[in-house]
Amino acid sequence: MFTGIIRHTGKIKKIISAPQGKRFLIETKTDFIEKLEKGISSVAINGSCHTVEEITESGFIVFSSFETLRKTTLSKARINEVVNLENSLTLQSFLDGHIVLGHVDGIGRITEISKKGEAYLFRFSVPEEIYSYLVEKDSIAIDGISLTMFNVRNLFFDVAVIPQTISETNLSYKKAGSEVNLEVNIFAKYAKKFLLK
Numbered sequence: 001m002f003t004g005i006i007r008h009t010g011k012i013k014k015i016i017s018a019p020q021g022k023r024f025l026i027e028t029k030t031d032f033i034e035k036l037e038k039g040i041s042s043v044a045i046n047g048s049c050h051t052v053e054e055i056t057e058s059g060f061i062v063f064s065s066f067e068t069l070r071k072t073t074l075s076k077a078r079i080n081e082v083v084n085l086e087n088s089l090t091l092q093s094f095l096d097g098h099i100v101l102g103h104v105d106g107i108g109r110i111t112e113i114s115k116k117g118e119a120y121l122f123r124f125s126v127p128e129e130i131y132s133y134l135v136e137k138d139s140i141a142i143d144g145i146s147l148t149m150f151n152v153r154n155l156f157f158d159v160a161v162i163p164q165t166i167s168e169t170n171l172s173y174k175k176a177g178s179e180v181n182l183e184v185n186i187f188a189k190y191a192k193k194f195l196l197k
Contacts (some may be wrong), residue, residue, distance in 0.1 A: 001089045001191030002044045004097030004139070006144025008032045008085040008168045010045075010059065020066040024077065028085055041067035042102065043088040046170070047181045048072045049102025051089055072104045073143075075150060081168050082167050082170045097146030098139040104181040104184055106130045108142070111156070111172055120161045122171070123151075126182065131155050133184040141183040145169055170176045 005049075010028030028044065033055060033128065035041070041052040050062035069075040071144070108130070112123040124142070126134070132138070134152045141147075145165065151158040166172050174180070 002047075002049070002086045002094055002100040002102055002144070003089055004047075004086075004100045004144060004147050006084045006086055006160055006165075009082050009088075009168070009170060010085050011060065012079060012081045012083060013165075015077065015079065018063065022064050022069060022074070023053070023061055024064065024074070025056070025059060025061050026083065026085070032085060032087065033060060035056075043090040043143045044084070044088075044100070044102045046073060046083045047100065047102065047141050047183055048104050049088075068117060071106060072181050073107055076179070084169050084175050086144055098141075099186060100141045100144065100145075100146065100183060101186060103183060105133075105197045107179050108182045109182065110176055110178045111144050113174070113176055115155075116160065118163050120166060120171075121158055121173075122161055123158050124180070124182075125156050128155065130182055130184060133188040135188060138185050138188065140185065141181075143170060143180045144183075145171070150179055 012025040013027045014025035016023040036052050036055050038055050042049050052060045054061040064074050108124045108126045111125050113123045136152050147159040149157040
């Protein structure tokens with residue numbers, strides 16, 4: 001479980017094909033690596049939960065299964081791509097964002113980025129199966145970042161991104177046309193399931 005508050009990024013330094021999956025070697029800062037335990041720690045990579053297989057001097061290795069690759073942008077990941085990283089939530093953590101499970105629901109696409117004073121407006125298009133869960137002013141995880149949606153209509157939604165978030169996450173590298181991982185609010189899923197009974 002995660003919060004969607006991104007304090008670290010990393011770079012994909014190696015991609016190794018494996019039967020029904022891929023392994024990724026990700027380099028990042030020492031203070032992130034120091035919190036990891038081999039075979040135990042869960043890490044969100046662009047919002048997708050992975051178990052740490054190996055720890056290196058400058059990073060860590062994870063395995064992405066066929067299902068993770070099918071549902072996320074990791075299937076198209078490139079060497080030296082910057083990814084958002086988050087350590088799993090602990091009982092001592094502050095829940096500053098919202099409850100993020102690290103289970104990506106699908107892929108969205110940035111259709112527009114515009115500067116609004118010091119902030120930025122990002123517009124996203126989403127597939128219909130994800131759009132059905134979206135509610136005005138609700139939280140959504142975008143590449144693992146907890147953000148608030150508005151102007152939710154016609155398979156699109158907007159988010160306002162503050163300078164701090166731009167500087168601390170991979171959104172600073174995104175352009176119109178870039179794809180992102182999306183995880184909708186878990187409570188929206190429960191509400192929809194209850195109403196469809």
